[in-house]
Amino acid sequence: MIRMEPTITVGIIDRAEAVTGAFRETVSANGLDFPAGPFQAVADGENVALSGEGSGARIVARCIRCRISGSAPFVLRDVTIGVAFHWERRREQAFRGDLVLECRRGLLTAVNEIPLEAYLESVISSEMSPGAPPEFLKAHAVLSRSWLLAMLERKAASPVDAAAREETVSIAGPDSAAAEGRTVEIRRWYGREDHEHFDVCADDHCQRYQGVGAVTEQAREAVAATRGRVLTWRGEVCDARYSKCCGGWTERFESAWEDVPVPYLVSVADGPVSFPVISNEEEATRWIRSEPEACCRVRDTEVLKSVLPDFDRETPDFFRWKVEYGRDELQEILKEKSGLDFGDLRGLVPLERGPSGRIVRLRVEGSRRTAVVGKELEIRRWLSRSHLYSSAFIVETEGPPSGPPERFILHGAGWGHGVGLCQIGAAAMACRRFKAEEILAHYFPGTSLTRRYD
Numbered sequence: 001m002i003r004m005e006p007t008i009t010v011g012i013i014d015r016a017e018a019v020t021g022a023f024r025e026t027v028s029a030n031g032l033d034f035p036a037g038p039f040q041a042v043a044d045g046e047n048v049a050l051s052g053e054g055s056g057a058r059i060v061a062r063c064i065r066c067r068i069s070g071s072a073p074f075v076l077r078d079v080t081i082g083v084a085f086h087w088e089r090r091r092e093q094a095f096r097g098d099l100v101l102e103c104r105r106g107l108l109t110a111v112n113e114i115p116l117e118a119y120l121e122s123v124i125s126s127e128m129s130p131g132a133p134p135e136f137l138k139a140h141a142v143l144s145r146s147w148l149l150a151m152l153e154r155k156a157a158s159p160v161d162a163a164a165r166e167e168t169v170s171i172a173g174p175d176s177a178a179a180e181g182r183t184v185e186i187r188r189w190y191g192r193e194d195h196e197h198f199d200v201c202a203d204d205h206c207q208r209y210q211g212v213g214a215v216t217e218q219a220r221e222a223v224a225a226t227r228g229r230v231l232t233w234r235g236e237v238c239d240a241r242y243s244k245c246c247g248g249w250t251e252r253f254e255s256a257w258e259d260v261p262v263p264y265l266v267s268v269a270d271g272p273v274s275f276p277v278i279s280n281e282e283e284a285t286r287w288i289r290s291e292p293e294a295c296c297r298v299r300d301t302e303v304l305k306s307v308l309p310d311f312d313r314e315t316p317d318f319f320r321w322k323v324e325y326g327r328d329e330l331q332e333i334l335k336e337k338s339g340l341d342f343g344d345l346r347g348l349v350p351l352e353r354g355p356s357g358r359i360v361r362l363r364v365e366g367s368r369r370t371a372v373v374g375k376e377l378e379i380r381r382w383l384s385r386s387h388l389y390s391s392a393f394i395v396e397t398e399g400p401p402s403g404p405p406e407r408f409i410l411h412g413a414g415w416g417h418g419v420g421l422c423q424i425g426a427a428a429m430a431c432r433r434f435k436a437e438e439i440l441a442h443y444f445p446g447t448s449l450t451r452r453y454d
Contacts, residue, residue, distance in 0.1 A: 002149055004453050005116050005228070010209055011198040012076055012095070013110040018042045019101060024072035027099075029059050034066065041101050041108055048103045066099040073212050074099055076110060081203060081210060081311075088386070089311065093211035102197065111198045120144055120223045121215045126208035127242075128423055130216040132307040133430035137222035139439040142449070143240040143421055144207055146230040149452065150237040152199060184340070185372040187361075189257045214309070226436070228453040231444055233264050238447055245318045246270050246356060246422035247392055247414025248287070248294040249278075250443065255354035256376050256417040264444045267355035270294045270425040277355045284350070284357045285394050288413045291320065295425035295432075296414075307427035318415040318424070321389050325408045327399075330383070334364065337382045338373070342366025344404045348383075348395045356418050357392040367404070376417055383410070390414040420444065 013019055019041040027034050029050060038053040041064070050059045050066075068074060073094040080090050097114030124130070124140045190205070200206040231238040239262065241253070253265035269275055271294040278284050291297065297319050298304055304313055325333070331345045344367040351372065352361040361374040364382070373382055376391035393412035397405035421443040429439050437449060 002153060002452060006152065007113055007115050008119055008148070008152075008200065009100070009198040010112045010114065010119065011109060011195060011201045012079055012093075012112050012209075013108070014201070015107040015109065017107065019076065019108050019110045020078065021074060021076040023066070023068075023074050025068075025070045027074070028067040028069065029064055030061055032059060034059065041110075043103050043106045043108060046103055046106070048101045048108060050101060062103060064101045066101070068096070068098055079202070079210075081208070091210070094213055095211045104197070109197060112202075116145070116148065117223055117227060119148075119209060121219050122209050122211060123207045124222060125214040125216065125219045126210040126309070128312075128427060129305075129307050129309055130214055130219040132427050134218060134222060135434065135436045135439065136307070136427045136430035137219060138226050138436035139421070139426060139430070140242075140423075141223045141226045142229050142231060142436065142440060143242060143444075145226070145228075146238050146240040147207070147242075148200065149230055150239045153237060154239075155199075183370045183372065185361075185374075186338075186378065187374045188378040189375045190377055191257070228451045229449055230452050231264075231440060231447045232450040233447050237452070238264055238444060240444060241265060241417070241420035242423055242443075243414075243416025243418050243420070244312070244422075245296045245415040245424045246294075246418040247296065247319060247390065248292045249275065249356035249418070250420065250422055251354045251356040251358050251376075251418035253419055255356075255358055255360045256419050264447050265419055266445065268443065268445065270296050270422050278353060278357045281350065281394075284353055284392075287357050288320070288392060288394050288411055294319075295428040296422050298424055298428055303428070303431060307424065307431075315389075315415065318389065319413070321412045323384070323388065323410045323412070325410075327404060327406055327408065330408050331366075333385060334382055338364075338371065340371055341368055342371070343368030345408070346404045347397075348408065350395075353392075354418075357413060358418055359391040359393070362391075388412065390416060390418065392418070 022038045023036050025036050035052050035055045035057055037055055041048050041050045044060055047060050047062050048064050050064050073096045075094050077092045078090045079093045095112045097112050100111040102109045120141050123144045124137050195201060202209040231240050248270055250268050252267050253262040273293050278287055327345050335341055347365040349363040350359045351363050353359055358376050359379055361372055362379050364371050373379055379391045380388040390412055392414050393410045396409040399406035426439050
């Protein structure tokens, strides 16, 4: 059990051929002075070769630890954010703490070692706007700290088992998955515990951590005001999840990850009015085509500007959305993402939904084969060049009465898996003067606030 603030390791760049950046002051690299200025690290066999541009400095070792003794952050260039999502891009970012460069199988990893509380200042400034309401920033600091500590404790207790539950594949019938005419069912989910060489990554797979550039005094105050505080359930730190926009209902844990109910990760209405739980396709259609009263149904551009980072504001249709495909395009995407050739695509049939309307199991029907896919993130991955906003969607088709459809139109709700706290909904609650404790109690019913360390 963690009772003191830990120093954590954050993977900023992973499996790269080169890492470039700059030190703003002289650093200690494996105990040797390394000058300020631009640097480049490349693989030299199984070693890292770190060179200073223009200085002639060069260090070669399997692992190079650059200790930053002063206050000036170091810079890394070409850091990818939003990996495989529709907002993916590269940015230059600055970081405090130490930089560790490692080489494995001819590729480099850049890891930032930093105290947990300093890490959180960047997380809450990267996940949402650091200018968001203070009570929202406090709530986010608590839940981000809770998820991280719960994950660290879980990995310490079971370092091998955590990643082993990521994927299950079952095949209906005696033949192989490649045999045409057979139905293959693929159920896949992606854990956040599967990083082998660092605690967490710096992207949406874990938590956004984009350095010190966006951190404001307001974010620092929110982290300091909640220092060491976590959500607990019966004495254990909560695995506190969150996503951008639930669409009106949050989702239960087992719709996105393991088939194990988590008592505080249940479906709750995102607002003052409750709605009927979705139990069939007719109700799903009615829900997704509606515009219910919900905290995350925010249309005011000024409010969105105050709570969302700039690249998130490029996605204005997060509450209700529509995506259209011609049959040939969707067939191509499905073949690329699944590795299966469905032939002429005939239908997309939801088999199981969670209470928020998110599809947990989807049947893909083609002239050559049929497959069932789950869970929600894998469904989103199969049906988009990057990812669908969410798996809460209904399918409309266009085409002749006989033969396969010519067009597939997906009408959807929400952005993300929907489990736990709805970030836009929680920010809207803070704008309405709800306190951090009230926001957390709404999204994580039955939990308590506990201080784990001072």
